[in-house]
Amino acid sequence: MEIMEYEGKTERDAIKKAAEDLGIESDKLNIEVISEKTKFFSFGNLVKIRVFLDEKHDDPVKKADRFLTGLFETIGIDITTQIVEDANKILVEIISDSSGLIIGKRGKTLEALQLLTNIIVNKNEKDWKKVVLDIENYRDRRENTLRELANKVASKVKKTGKPQLLEPMNPFERRVIHMTLQNDPQVATKSEGAGNLKKVKVFLKKRNNRR
Amino acid sequence: MKEKEFLLYIIKALVDEPDEVEINVVEGEKSTIFELKVASSDIGKVIGKSGRIAKAIRTILNAAIARSGKRISLDILG
Numbered sequence: 001m002e003i004m005e006y007e008g009k010t011e012r013d014a015i016k017k018a019a020e021d022l023g024i025e026s027d028k029l030n031i032e033v034i035s036e037k038t039k040f041f042s043f044g045n046l047v048k049i050r051v052f053l054d055e056k057h058d059d060p061v062k063k064a065d066r067f068l069t070g071l072f073e074t075i076g077i078d079i080t081t082q083i084v085e086d087a088n089k090i091l092v093e094i095i096s097d098s099s100g101l102i103i104g105k106r107g108k109t110l111e112a113l114q115l116l117t118n119i120i121v122n123k124n125e126k127d128w129k130k131v132v133l134d135i136e137n138y139r140d141r142r143e144n145t146l147r148e149l150a151n152k153v154a155s156k157v158k159k160t161g162k163p164q165l166l167e168p169m170n171p172f173e174r175r176v177i178h179m180t181l182q183n184d185p186q187v188a189t190k191s192e193g194a195g196n197l198k199k200v201k202v203f204l205k206k207r208n209n210r211r
Numbered sequence: 212m213k214e215k216e217f218l219l220y221i222i223k224a225l226v227d228e229p230d231e232v233e234i235n236v237v238e239g240e241k242s243t244i245f246e247l248k249v250a251s252s253d254i255g256k257v258i259g260k261s262g263r264i265a266k267a268i269r270t271i272l273n274a275a276i277a278r279s280g281k282r283i284s285l286d287i288l289g
Contacts, residue, residue: 067224074216075275101274109274112267119264120224195261 002053005034007046014049022051023059060129061085063121064092068113072096088128090121094135103138110138111170143176150180153202154187163203168193174200212236214276218245218285221268226253242282245272249287257287 004022008014011033019026030052061083072079079096096102103110114133122128132139153164166177177200178189188205191198215236223229228250235246249257258265269285276283 071217071220074220075213101277104270104274109271112270115263115267116221116225116271119259123225196263 004051004053005048006051007048009046011036011047011049014047018049018051022053023062060090060121060125060131064090064117064131067117067120068092068094072098072102077101088130090129090131092117092131092133094133096135099135099138102135107138107142110135142173146173146176147180150177150202154181154184157187157202157204161204163201165192166200166202168197168199170196174198177202214243214272214283215245217275218247218268218272221271222247222249222257225256225264226250227256228253242284243276244284244286246286246288251289254287254289 004018006014006018006021008017015026015029015031018024018029018031022029032050032052033047034050035046035048065081065083068081069079077096077098079094079098079102082093082095084091084093094102101109102113104112110133114131117133118131121131149166153166157164169177174191178191181187181189181202186205187202190201190203192201193199215234219232219234222232222234226232226249231248231250231253233248235248237244237246247257256264257268259267265285265287269283272283272285
């Protein structure tokens with residue numbers, strides 16, 4: 001359990017500050033008032049409250065921000081985050097000069113970081129909240145690259161008639177390939193292999209002898 | 212050593228017994244070995260299903276140390 005202290009001109013003021021800082025609704029806070037405002041000599045006197053933080057009540061957005069910022073601090077990399085939360089997802093946009101290092105080869109580092117952030121944010125929580133990390137629009141850019149790749153491979157298959165096997169991809173990446181080619185009348189796609197990383201096969205549809 | 216702090220930070224965030232985390236760093240000329248010890252109840256938390264978490268930790272530790280041009284190896288001691 002973590003204990004934090006806040007001050008305000010009134011008790012309500014202090015609670016409001018705590019709620020904003022912690023990202024927790026004020027009625028969910030576990031509070032003890034330490035120093036109350038004295039009735040007559042209240043001028044300049046601040047009310048002090050103590051907030052008891054249960055890890056379970058910790059806001060997932062705060063957790064994600066704290067974990068990522070603190071992590072990169074240890075190796076001297078400055079990052080800032082912009083976080084948008086919706087019903088079951090947290091979108092974290094990382095802003096940093098070291099984006100290349102954070103993304104890694106074909107997004108490998110970013111994926112690994114996303115997995116760890118998901119586990120840490122959802123540790124001790126009842127409901128799983130998915131965390132998606134992005135940096136410099138990497139996800140959009142990657143999606144575009146994958147779409148171009150899908151179209152290029154499809155035309156090669158059409159030209160040669162030979163099936164093509166793509167490099168191993170994660171589920172998100174494979175989905176982009178499948179979606180891009182799903183309405184193509186001439187080629188079909190299929191994932192091959194086992195585990196998280198599978199290869200997508202692009203091949204000619206059989207026209208005459210459909211089973 | 213910054214990379215040790217980096218690794219320690221990740222492991223402490225993952226486990227239930229952060230006080231029992233120990234990391235021993237063996238630095239060679241071309242590679243750095245990180246020997247990690249956690250509470251036996253926490254081993255699953257740092258390895259994960261089919262080693263998924265351990266793999267992710269190695270990936271980002273590699274990225275963190277990449278600037279020095281060295282290779283890393285992360286050994287999880289039971």
